[in-house]
Amino acid sequence: MTSFSIKRVNAIFVKDWKDLQRNSYVLFTLALPLFFAAWLGRIGEDSAEMIAFPIVFALVIAGAFVQAAMVAEEKEKNTLRGLLLSPASVTEVFVGKSLLSGIMTVAVVTGCIWLAEFKVPSLPLFALSIVIALVLFLAIGTLLGLLSRTVMETSIIGMPVMLIFGMSSMFKSMITNETILTVLDYLPNELLMKIWSGLESGSFVGESFLILTVWALVSVAATVVVYRKRRMD
Amino acid sequence: MMEQIIEVNNLVKSFGDKPALKNVDFCVRKGETIGFLGPSGSGKTTTIKILTAQLAATAGDVRVFGEPAHLLKDPARMKKIGILTDNSGLYDRLTVQDNLALYADLYGVRKERIREVLAMVNLLGEERTPVKKLSKGMKQRVTLARAILHKPALLFLDEPTSALDPTTTKQIHEGLRELNREGTTIFLTTHDMDEAEALCDRVAFLHDGEIKLFDTPQNLRTMSGSPTISLLLKDKTTVTVEPDESGAAAIAGYMASGNLLTIHSNEPTLGDLFVQLTGRNL
Ligand SMILES: Nc1ncnc2c1ncn2[C@@H]1O[C@H](COP(=O)(O)OP(=O)(O)OP(=O)(O)O)[C@@H](O)[C@H]1O
Ligand SMILES: [Mg+2]
Numbered sequence: 001m002t003s004f005s006i007k008r009v010n011a012i013f014v015k016d017w018k019d020l021q022r023n024s025y026v027l028f029t030l031a032l033p034l035f036f037a038a039w040l041g042r043i044g045e046d047s048a049e050m051i052a053f054p055i056v057f058a059l060v061i062a063g064a065f066v067q068a069a070m071v072a073e074e075k076e077k078n079t080l081r082g083l084l085l086s087p088a089s090v091t092e093v094f095v096g097k098s099l100l101s102g103i104m105t106v107a108v109v110t111g112c113i114w115l116a117e118f119k120v121p122s123l124p125l126f127a128l129s130i131v132i133a134l135v136l137f138l139a140i141g142t143l144l145g146l147l148s149r150t151v152m153e154t155s156i157i158g159m160p161v162m163l164i165f166g167m168s169s170m171f172k173s174m175i176t177n178e179t180i181l182t183v184l185d186y187l188p189n190e191l192l193m194k195i196w197s198g199l200e201s202g203s204f205v206g207e208s209f210l211i212l213t214v215w216a217l218v219s220v221a222a223t224v225v226v227y228r229k230r231r232m233d
Numbered sequence: 234m235m236e237q238i239i240e241v242n243n244l245v246k247s248f249g250d251k252p253a254l255k256n257v258d259f260c261v262r263k264g265e266t267i268g269f270l271g272p273s274g275s276g277k278t279t280t281i282k283i284l285t286a287q288l289a290a291t292a293g294d295v296r297v298f299g300e301p302a303h304l305l306k307d308p309a310r311m312k313k314i315g316i317l318t319d320n321s322g323l324y325d326r327l328t329v330q331d332n333l334a335l336y337a338d339l340y341g342v343r344k345e346r347i348r349e350v351l352a353m354v355n356l357l358g359e360e361r362t363p364v365k366k367l368s369k370g371m372k373q374r375v376t377l378a379r380a381i382l383h384k385p386a387l388l389f390l391d392e393p394t395s396a397l398d399p400t401t402t403k404q405i406h407e408g409l410r411e412l413n414r415e416g417t418t419i420f421l422t423t424h425d426m427d428e429a430e431a432l433c434d435r436v437a438f439l440h441d442g443e444i445k446l447f448d449t450p451q452n453l454r455t456m457s458g459s460p461t462i463s464l465l466l467k468d469k470t471t472v473t474v475e476p477d478e479s480g481a482a483a484i485a486g487y488m489a490s491g492n493l494l495t496i497h498s499n500e501p502t503l504g505d506l507f508v509q510l511t512g513r514n515l
Binding site for chain 1: 314
């Protein structure tokens, strides 16, 4: 654990990249948000919420789901065990993987922005919000992958996560309970929407950034704790 | 004194209250090839998992390269170890070449070495085949190639030839002997007596989580009683004699009368000894 090797991280990244190109499940999952964004672009939707939605969807699907599937598959096919019996450390394996999922997610998010004709407000801060969200969703994806035994299981365990973190704004209008509505306001997707609309209107977004960062840190910590507990399986 | 690569003292492993290994003691010296022979469920894989820090021992002292096995996870030390187990998978969608290239990078081995190991496991020409299109035996050979890519100082093999045909098995054995000559210490498990005899300097009989015997194949064979001699006569009857004076006299008699067709010595096998010892077949 003492040494961290960029060369080994790169080896994992290259392997995952080659594998991704032949993994139809992952490729299809990555394409979903793009189809959705293209459809929104076609129908000329221009409510800010609707247009921001495919970007959140892309973060959840590409960040969390793809990462979860990749981690779970390494466990399901016993390839993770092989890696851990080599000089590669757990950190190197997960960093290599997250790097690839991260790059793919950024590509999909960019594609969604373009297809849905979303106008990016204040690029540096917008990019920062995407990076924080990326850390959050990659950690959640890794966590889901660690908790599932198979790739199939990730989509089952992942469903509630997607509903809550990805689509809560969709069914917000159906909820009347004040407490639930307040809780929903603190969900990452709501925070992201708030940040983006704030950036556009020029209102204060510091608090939302802060809460989002706390989310990211807590989920990274949770992932590390779960991994430590499950190491000797 | 020769350098000890593996030292195991009073090793106990239980799964819940079910004992898998009971008080196992042994040492492996540098340059040896050691075989653990035993029927299914005797604890062979469990032993390898503990030696490679995939499982924690319930009790006892386990040292690899002079240090406690559970401290193994350090890149510098993992580079000295190679492992073939049925649970260290390959990437199905990747080609043979890409699977090995990953490990070449992780071990810091030059890519030309991939051709060398593929030649050893007789898979040259399959570089571009995706692993999912290989047969079981071919996959096992790719996993073996991966385990020896970095010429480890210590190689663990869990039933390395269980899915292979006799010709390929022979070729793999030759490759393993070559690796051993170059200095690799080998710890292998097998169900196969012939494999143990062909490769191992010393063999341990494992039964119900205990080492029943641990010795060279020659010593083990003499332990299982002296060989007998079978004579096939012209009238197609078989006579069995002891290799002593009376046997010699009998053989001389048959030869003088021109009755003898063939002489055959019945060496006791390790398999016979195992059955004598445990009342169980391998
Ligand atoms: N993870 C585990 N949980 C519970 N029991 C286990 C576990 N792994 C092994 N065992 C038990 O430990 C004993 C030894 O198993 P082990 O896999 O070491 O046998 P083996 O000699 O390798 O057999 P085989 O020749 O079939 O591979 C068996 O009784 C098995 O049921
Ligand atoms: Mg076994």
